[in-house]
Amino acid sequence: MIAEKFKSNSYVLSISVILIALFRLLLTAAIPLLDKTEARYAEIARIMQETNQWVVPQIDYGIPFWAKPPLSTWLSAFSYVIFGVNEFASRFPSFLLSILLVIIAGKMVKKSGASFYLPGFILLTMPEFLIHTGVVSTDTALEFCVAIMMISFWKTMKSDKKTYWNYLFFVALGLGLLAKGPLIMVLTFPPLFIWCCLDTRRFRELFSKFSVIIGILITALIGLPWYYFAEQQSPGFLDYFIIGEHFKRFIEPGWQGDLYGSGHSQPKGMIWLFMLGFGLPWVQIVFYKLWKNRKSIWKNDWISFLVLWLFWTPIFFTLSKNILHTYMLPVTLPIMFLMVYWWDDFESKKKLIRVALIFPIIAVIAYTVLATGIFDDKMNTDKYILEHLMEKNENKDIPLYYWKEKNYSGQFYTNGKAQLIKNATQFDSVFKLHKKIFLVTLKKTENEIPEKYRKQMVLTESNYKTAIFVTK
Structure with a gap:
């Protein structure tokens, strides 16, 4: 039939x-x-x-x-x-x-x-x-x-x-x-x-x-x-x-x-x-x-x-x-x-x-x-690396900053809580407020992070275009 x-x-x-x-x-x-x-x-x-x-x-x-x-x-x-x-x-x-x-x-x-x-x-x-x-x-x-x-x-x-x-x-x-x-x-x-x-x-x-x-x-x-x-x-x-x-x-x-x-x-x-x-x-x-x-x-x-x-x-x-x-x-x-x-x-x-x-x-x-997830790190979105970052409860209270520019997906998936650091002067101000931060950066601008701050950071998550560091 x-x-x-x-x-x-x-x-x-x-x-x-x-x-x-x-x-x-x-x-x-x-x-x-x-x-x-x-x-x-x-x-x-x-x-x-x-x-x-x-x-x-x-x-x-x-x-x-x-x-x-x-x-x-x-x-x-x-x-x-x-x-x-x-x-x-x-x-x-x-x-x-x-x-x-x-x-x-x-x-x-x-x-x-x-x-x-x-x-x-x-x-x-x-x-x-x-x-x-x-x-x-x-x-x-x-x-x-x-x-x-x-x-x-x-x-x-x-x-x-x-x-x-x-x-x-x-x-x-x-x-x-x-x-x-x-x-x-x-x-x-x-x-x-x-x-x-x-x-x-x-x-x-x-x-x-x-x-x-x-x-x-x-x-x-x-x-x-x-x-x-x-x-x-x-x-x-x-x-x-x-x-x-x-x-x-x-x-x-x-x-x-x-x-x-x-x-x-x-x-x-x-x-x-x-x-x-x-x-x-x-x-x-x-x-x-x-x-x-x-x-x-x-x-x-x-x-x-x-x-x-x-x-x-x-x-x-x-x-x-x-x-x-x-x-x-x-x-x-x-x-x-x-x-x-x-x-x-x-x-x-x-x-x-x-x-x-x-x-x-x-x-x-x-x-x-x-849907298998094998290409999660190849997709043009920050959703997955931010989800992995926040799977641990102790990470949820640590402030998250973007270096130079914010990705729109990062803004959306953090409900607008992601903040921005544009230069070394702002780095100084942020570290006076927080002992520990997550820093999200495009890999192409990673080398522009002031060296004294880059030495204090450890890579914790990344995909093909974005990396997330945490201060030591």
Whole structure:
């Protein structure tokens, strides 16, 4: 009976989606927070929840974090209130947003006769989407807002009268301003404008089907108050965020004005390689189908809409050197919708399903190996060495300091108790207060510890990048 069911593609799709989603949910709790990005956002949310400062995010106590708006931080901080401060709580909002997109897309395609599970299967077997289904970052919230805006626009334009999708478009726009700022408009308005230009009658339909004035008010009420209060409580925020993060970051290679790290300099056009690598195997198939049907693309409203949605983001980022692979996340949805549209064209669906399952299977194997603990000292996190250090009760009362700079995972897993020593003068002050301390240092900066203090220290824990010393 079960063997017969597995002959059905629909059954395989449903089982695969459920199992992959459950596996991804398991990973939200099982994998430690990794430096720098994920641990950084988890720590910012932890400080927000602890200090009850919900307006200005802080990267450390008393130090404002101006680089990103607070939507994803709010979600993780609120999750801490419900589930406590842990990896699962920090990641669960991102997981939930991704699963909501899977459900929304499933309901959309089901009305056209496709399997409810097909969108979820395509998305959850795409490396970029699967990775970010449960990662602490601002990108999942941005992806969610972009997707809701684009879907809402399409639904509104194709309806005979005004619907709730019309208002949901402006709600998503307001939330997008809180997710990653004005970038939400940069990624959505141009493709929507170009699509309307393909048939100028759409502009007339747009103004008849959208409640523009009410919508702008909805967007303003959702998105703008935080910007006002953030600038009031932390002067200088708007200049850094609007000018620095939205212009200089993308225009200046290796932007030096970044207060929280350094620019991610890449060769121009790298976004396309990211798409090919992290969109496997679906983006290659979509590109092939688009080329094969290139003469009819612009004659089909839905296909032309998806093509503009798909290509605008990588075109926009082509000239930027400061990019990450996560910048392709918003285009995972149009890739999926295009695959669903052409799904019935493929005769060997079982072969396609098997190929798509390769990455999730690799992920399961990788987690199984990691779960043995043999690579604990190779992971980019301080969780394990700090846990080993604190296994002995006598160590729990000894103060812990970082040399030169703190790792965000170290801040998170010590609940913000880790302190910082920047120079020899501060060493003198610390030793006047404490007879015994733990000193955590990156191995690359270990030799910068003043010699008179280095002689007093004994290595007690280490991994591939970090060492912990205790004073004699």
